[in-house]
Amino acid sequence: MAAKVVPARGMRDILPVDKARREHALHVIREVYRSFGFDEVETPALEELSRLESGQGGENEKMLFKVMRRGLAAEQALLPGDAADLGLRFDLTVPLTRYVASNAAALRMPFKALQIGPVWRAERPQKGRYRQFVQCDIDIVGEPGSLAEVELVTATHTALTRLGLTGTTLRLNDRGVLTGLLTGCGFAEDAHGSVLITVDKADKVGLDGVLAELRSKGFDEGSVSALEKSLTELLPLRDVRTPGVLESALPEAVPIKVVVRLREIADALALSAPGLDVQFDVTLVRGMGYYTGPIFEMSMPGSSSSIAGGGRYDNMVGRFSGRDLPAAGFSIGFERIVDELSSGDEETLAIALVHPAGANPGELLRKQQELIAAGARVALVKQAKRMQPLFDALVAEGYSRVVRARVAEDGTLEFGDPSDLTTS
Template sequence: MAQAAQAPSGTRDLLADEVRRRKAAFNTLAQIFEGFGFDPLETPAFENLDVITGKYGEEASKLIFKILKRGIHEASGQADLALRYDHTVPLARVIGTHGAKLPTPYKRYAIGPVWRADRPQEGRFREFVQCDIDTVGSLSPLADAEVVLALAQGLDALGVHDFTFMVNSRKALYALLEAYGIDTSAGPAVLATLDKLDKVDAAEVVKELTAARGLDPEVAEALVGDVAAETSDRVRERLGTTEQGQAGLTEVDRLIELAISAGLAPERIVYTPRMVRGLDYYTGAIYEVVAAGYPGSIAAGGRYDHLVATLGGPDTPACGGSIGIERILAIQGSENTEQRGLDVALTVLGNEEHLMRLATELRSKGLRVGTYLGSSTKLGKQLKWANDQKARITVLYGADEQAASEVTLRDMQTGDQRRVPLGTAAADVCRVLEQS
């Protein structure tokens, strides 16, 4: 026997119960985002390649799924399109395209799939859903705080309660590099290496900073020692000596202060000097969220004030964040999966026309109704089908019922049965369901 075809590596087939569980989570987040005044936005699954490239940094750029040119250009091996890597760059492109039609500031949320040519592993996919919120057109720290609060409320609604926002600032990070005499041009590469501190030990990070980034070993060790220290005192002391460093610390402290004033517990948001965020487009406050029992970060975001300008739009301030819904759902497993069956299953033992009319009437009342479509005329097999469909009520319409213009309603949990007139069957079914 030939081996069954499999879904592409890094992707999944989602069956009915899992789809319902995911939709419930997405709807929960959408309701919260709407409550904060964010509007929905949908963008194409792919963008022009020049829109996507050069926006994410050295490591992330390697994960972009490129689409080869089609038709007579296919043989060239060149690409002109790319699958959406995230929802942030498409948003920046939308601002440049439709900015005149949009309110200022523009607040939007996006819940949809993105694609990354990553190496598939447990809990890591090449196609996955991101849940993003962003505010474009505001420099106010209230905008950053509002995103943090919406993400926090979303996590809590998803059942993730023991979480911590690790906050930093790109201004503070670059000021720290300046304090160590590290050239600005080397900044992105150095920060990309520092971003690995949560994945590998400090010695490996020091080694990469010296071997690959060209830092003096003493500088590399001191830098890593500062950002990886248990407290932020040493970093705060260094940053306090420069104007940019002070601006970065003020940015961090103000975001934390606003979030706490709005009700976020102090232990849920802390300044974390080692937290970098690898994407190049961030310009100000940045954060990642970790939670007990969940690997890596489960939410992240920050301020990116110049991204829109790189795509031909105005130099517009912006900030936003994203919830790692896939990691959360994977860890939670299927214990919260809604296993929804049929409200009503109709057996077919003759007089199909009457059954079709009854099915239509039941559906008009908002019920989920299934009709037996198999070939067996045996009631036992049809009841097994109804049970497999997790039906709550099964309608029997055999020869005796047809002769009396009645139907039998069978409760599939208790096995209780009652005969009711065919003409009132839909109303009777609704009453039985309300009572069960």
């Protein structure tokens, strides 16, 4: 028996009807983002390994696909750490910050970038999670104020609404809230990263699970108990717009300007994205190490997973250029939304032009061009002995109409009028 031929583990083939749906979604997303003034850029799939392992990518740095160095002699002895010098990008943010540093002289600030492309992570494949997937990112570099966050969220909310994904919720937090909270509870600064990794699991394991893991890690019981008290009080709080609500519950170690910034964002979004439900969530962490301020995730009704996420990363560009630039970004989890969408060919009439074997190619192509000029998408389809299975397959591929061709007595082709493919 021949071996089953399948893509590499964690990768997949995209069939035509799915590809059409994906391209339709990408077209809508791209057009909405461009209408907000974002300029599309492109970065290489490969980056220097040292850049991808700079400590800013959180857990994703552990899932790098590394690329072997070229030109090595077969007999040359190398330690594993010296065998690779490049890696496939695990997100689009790290490459963008390098792009800005590389091309700073040619970019007008604030720079509003749109980037769409595949990324790779060597994680364990499972339903809805792949090793190669598409991200749709928008970033604003050079804008220090909350205008950047508001525009990022508004543009993304508009794109998702245009795709028919409504009723979305935005969870909002700030790294300043998290840092102040942990400091106020007595956690040492060098322990914050480990604590936040655990807190980030709250939506999956609950508060009890978070506390149990912190204790299993050996953190001071007094600090864990103080965090338990704070989180118990803060978890029910979702209102970020009413003055005094968060201030009264947060430790004094949280700067007041951080809460004011969150309120500014929420107040502005009430005007620019009135259909968006904005909620404060003290357990929202986002695992990337590069976030420095507001962070946010968008989700759909009834879903436990976010469909978009982002935040402010003011220190990242400076790591590569030596010149600090404020920056914020938002990324759509494209693979998580595309299955929720209908076919991308709904706005374009798709016609199957069915013809007999040996039909005159010139006549067929002339008729095809005539139908295309009228705004249709037209596929030439050779008639089969059993037409119903063929028609069923065409309907599944998104075709809704059929035009039949037959050979007339004089040898020329005659074409019928378009008819409903499902009843033909």
